[in-house]
Amino acid sequence: MSIPLQSQLPRTYRIKEIKQETEMVRTYTFDGSLGAKPGQFVMVWLPGIDENPMSVAYDDGAVTKITFFAVGDMSEALAEKQVGDLVGLRGPFGTFYEWKPGEHIALVAGGYGAAPMYFIAENSVAHGCTLEVIIGARGKEHLLYLQEFEKLPHVSLHIATNDGSMGYKGYNTDVLEKLLASCPVEKKGKGKPDCSPIDQVFACGPEMMLKKISEVTAKYKIPSQLSLERYMKCGYGLCGNCVVDPLGIRLCIEGPVVKNDTCVKIEEFGKYHRDDLGKKKEFPLP
Numbered sequence: 001m002s003i004p005l006q007s008q009l010p011r012t013y014r015i016k017e018i019k020q021e022t023e024m025v026r027t028y029t030f031d032g033s034l035g036a037k038p039g040q041f042v043m044v045w046l047p048g049i050d051e052n053p054m055s056v057a058y059d060d061g062a063v064t065k066i067t068f069f070a071v072g073d074m075s076e077a078l079a080e081k082q083v084g085d086l087v088g089l090r091g092p093f094g095t096f097y098e099w100k101p102g103e104h105i106a107l108v109a110g111g112y113g114a115a116p117m118y119f120i121a122e123n124s125v126a127h128g129c130t131l132e133v134i135i136g137a138r139g140k141e142h143l144l145y146l147q148e149f150e151k152l153p154h155v156s157l158h159i160a161t162n163d164g165s166m167g168y169k170g171y172n173t174d175v176l177e178k179l180l181a182s183c184p185v186e187k188k189g190k191g192k193p194d195c196s197p198i199d200q201v202f203a204c205g206p207e208m209m210l211k212k213i214s215e216v217t218a219k220y221k222i223p224s225q226l227s228l229e230r231y232m233k234c235g236y237g238l239c240g241n242c243v244v245d246p247l248g249i250r251l252c253i254e255g256p257v258v259k260n261d262t263c264v265k266i267e268e269f270g271k272y273h274r275d276d277l278g279k280k281k282e283f284p285l286p
């Protein structure tokens with residue numbers, strides 16, 4: 001895959017709008033498009049501070065959005081920016097979610113994963129898809145993009161919160177499993193008239209959530225596409241920091257969106273990742 005030189009170099013974009021989503025989460029709308037597709041990411045650069053990968057939350061050919069948590073040095077500095085300020089962006093990079101017109105798709109989101117899932121939803125309903133959107137969070141105050149999903153046609157919204165403050169009490173992956181079990185793929189064209197099996201599952205969120213979705217979709221034999229994250233430096237295949245064991249694929253090129261057939265062959269998936277120096281760091285058990 002060749003990435004044009006102009007995408008490899010940062011260009012500055014002006015912040016047109018800021019939305020405070022929750023206490024720690026903000027969405028920035030930049031004046032200008034990078035031509036990103038749902039699932040792709042950009043490298044967000046603050047000169048003198050750092051450069052971090054972030055999923056494109058939206059790109060309609062006129063504006064680009066990112067939704068981020070202010071959790072560390074770079075993201076907290078980013079959260080200080082105001083409307084009119086300039087931010088460096090490179091990209092878009094990586095793979096994207098793929099679907100066929102008219103499919104019945106389940107979108108599963110945890111954390112900022114709701115943002116790229118909304119980007120998919122907006123595009124795929126325009127292609128005649130029907131969606132089961134399953135959003136999970138610790139509590140209702142952390143749920144993202146609810147109002148945006150509610151406004152879309154052909155979307156059934158399912159909510160899961162760990163503390164039970166809204167929707168199902170438990171994990172969004174439990175909701176997905178119930179949905180897949182209620183209308184298994186073997187019933188296609190045979191079962192109850194209201195049963196329309198899920199054609200694909202797309203997910204973005206914490207790695208342990210993705211691992212569970214990988215297992216559940218394999219069990220029910222439903223294709224899934226998962227957005228995997230590793231420490232990224234260059235974003236276009238040069239540094240090797242985002243390589244995963246034992247396949248050796250670079251998640252900035254062959255990912256971040258990876259089909260589950262490949263995810264199941266990644267031994268470190270759900271077990272460990274590597275920091276900026278390449279040292280292994282285990283994922284905490286759920």
Ligand SMILES: Cc1cc2nc3c(=O)[nH]c(=O)nc-3n(C[C@H](O)[C@H](O)[C@H](O)COP(=O)(O)OP(=O)(O)OC[C@H]3O[C@@H](n4cnc5c(N)ncnc54)[C@H](O)[C@@H]3O)c2cc1C
Pocket residue numbers: 041050051052053054055056066067068069070071072073074075076112115228229230231232233256
């Ligand atoms: C493909 C991809 C898409 C992402 N999309 C989003 C998004 O849409 N919204 C969002 O809030 N965050 C996203 N992230 C995470 C984001 O890149 C940073 O991890 C996060 O902003 C914290 O960085 P920090 O420097 O502020 O915090 P720090 O305290 O410096 O870092 C906290 C942790 O973030 C991770 N991290 C830091 N820098 C990087 C890096 N360059 N590459 C990967 N991980 C890093 C490390 O695990 C680190 O331990 C994404 C990461 C990847 C790989």
Ligand code: FES
Pocket residue numbers: 231232233234235236237238239240241242243250251252253
């Ligand atoms: S981030 Fe450099 S090779 Fe992927």
